[in-house]
Amino acid sequence: MAIGVNTLGEVAGQANDVRLVLLHDNVGKVLVLLPATVLLNLVSIWRDTERHLQPVKGDDVKRFFSQEKLLTEGGQKKLFSLPVFIDVKCEALDTLNIIEPYSGLRFSANRSWYMAGMRSLRLGVSLSDIDKVQPSGDDETVISHAVERFTALRIRQRLEDTLGLPSLAPTTQKIIMLRSDDAAGVDRLVPVVKVDPSLSAQVMSWSVSPYYAAPGSIQSIDDAIIRVLGFDLVVNLALGIAMGKTLSLPDDTPRNQTPYWQQAVYTATLAERLAKKMSNDIRPKPGLVYLAGLLHNFGYIVLAHLFPPHFSLLSRYIEANPHLRLDYIEKHILHVTREQVGAWLMESWSLPEEVFNGIRYLNDPLNSKADAYSQVIHLANHALRQSGLADGPVDHVLNPEVLVRTGLTQAEITAEVELMQVDSESLLEFTHSLADH
Known part of the structure; x- marks a missing residue:
């Protein structure tokens, strides 16, 4: 299951709302503090610290910041015994409203808590700055x-020639033509499926899937398409699979x-x-x-x-x-x-x-x-x-x-x-x- 986090737009509206990020390398963990809604520019950190710090895995971050001791002021102060990299826009703030998105942890931190181990860097990139440099x-x-x-x-x-992308198989091209033809129906689809052994096997596999719970046994491609799956589903699944197979995940x-x-x-x-x-x-x-x-x-x-x-x-x-x-x-x-x-x-x-x-x-x-x-x-x-x-x-x-x-x-x-x-x-x-x- 994906670990989703809030966009922070609803909870971060003040100038001193900052996001807390946990990074690590072979030297150890560091904390990063930057304006809550901006992008953390990893390349800036790598360049300015000469450390190739990486994000900690999401579920590990959630587990780390969900420790009970971090609900207390003493635990929060102790957290800042780790090295702290802070964005230049936040370094002069006396109090920070800390937001850690994976765990939902929120607390206020006084500047004195992290001053000793703090290093100021240019870390954040705003969405407007990203938009400004996009090509037109x-x-x-x-x-x-x-x-x-x-x-x-x-x-x-031709751009598509340059990219070296594989061309679609003949069967896939025929199915695209069927998909684009409002008058096409099962009578034209069945012959296309039957001459492609791989697609035929897929159609039979789909038709007996528990998700479709077809009554009785499936005896043929015609039976699978007409009685269970239908024209639309077979065409759409065949196209989805064919396109997915053109490139490796x-x-x-x-x-x-x-x-x-x-x-x-x-x-x-x-x-x-x-x-x-x-x-x-x-x-x-x-x-x-x-x-x-x-x-x-x-x-x-x-x-x-x-x-x-x-x-x-x-x-x-x-x-x-x-x-x-x-x-x-x-x-x-x-x-x-x-x-x-x-x-x-x-x-x-x-x-x-x-x-x-x-x-x-x-x-x-x-x-x-x-x-x-x-x-x-x-x-x-x-x-x-x-x-x-x-x-x-x-x-x-x-x-x-x-x-x-x-x-x-x-x-x-x-x-x-x-x-x-x-x-x-x-x-x-x-x-x-x-x-x-």
């Missing part, structure tokens, strides 16, 4: 800029991360359920919502493929800044986000516009280019974060304007998450069947 232009221009800046590649005529990911396929399936499942609860006049197509949910994090794999030396750095920054939106951390490190590269690649592979547009704006659901697909996936992802089933900072209340635009309520969404968790065992088994292929 459309997504392809931004991706090209990032590739040229952070790799040895030089962009040629990264190894050096943030610790305590939700497994890729688990987050994909849970987001797709919840988003589809929410779409079906929306009124007919604004309801997005549930099948395309499911596909967008299944692929919503695909750009994360693409980032690992494009920027392998920097991907480990990105993982450490995510661990050190669990309160920040993931796209801002990616902008700071790479100047491009997973949503930008994922959506751009899906567009170049001719997936439906609803899918790539829904993914592109899931972090910006009120953007003028966002639509119901972005909004319902945004709500699903953030609701799953609240239950520890998806990665990223946790807002205790879902975006009220997005709720209004979708006609959904926090209570309805919470109820759907709870209903989905009733099926968690069979849903996880289904997730494992996807991850194993």
Whole structure:
């Protein structure tokens, strides 16, 4: 289960609200104090201290700061016997309101507690500072800029040629054509599945999954698609699996991360359920919502493929800044986000516009280019974060304007998450069947 932390926007509004971060290396542990809502710039610490300090694993941080003695003033004072690196913006403050996001520990600290072991550094980067240095232009221009800046590649005529991304298999290309054709049905899908042994085996495996609880035995591909799974589900799962197989899952990911396929399936499942609860006049197509949910994090794999030396750095920054939106951390490190590269690649592979547009704006659901697909996936992802089933900072209340635009309520969404968790065992088994292929 993911260890979600609050965005701190609700609890950090004063100038002396600071975030406490625990780092370590082979020399020992250190404490970092910086303005609560900014990004901790690890590279600054490495450069100025000549120590390659790393974030402590999230569940270890939670355990460390949940010690009972830290609820007392004596224990809090003793904590500062560790070396302290403090951001220059905080060094002159007489009293600090300390916030540790993993454990929820909060207390006030007097400057005298940490003066003896304090070292002042420039540690924090604000979100506005991150935005100021982002390249301008459309997504392809931004991706090209990032590739040229952070790799040895030089962009040629076609960006997709430069990146060395594998082409999609013929079966996958046929399924994309079916997905984009509103008139396509089971009669055209069954022959495509039958001529691909791997896809046929997957379809049979899905059809007997406890999650679908099909009555009777499944005798054939036709039976599996027509009686149990249906056109939409088979097309969407086949596309999700095929695209997931084009690139390997990264190894050096943030610790305590939700497994890729688990987050994909849970987001797709919840988003589809929410779409079906929306009124007919604004309801997005549930099948395309499911596909967008299944692929919503695909750009994360693409980032690992494009920027392998920097991907480990990105993982450490995510661990050190669990309160920040993931796209801002990616902008700071790479100047491009997973949503930008994922959506751009899906567009170049001719997936439906609803899918790539829904993914592109899931972090910006009120953007003028966002639509119901972005909004319902945004709500699903953030609701799953609240239950520890998806990665990223946790807002205790879902975006009220997005709720209004979708006609959904926090209570309805919470109820759907709870209903989905009733099926968690069979849903996880289904997730494992996807991850194993």
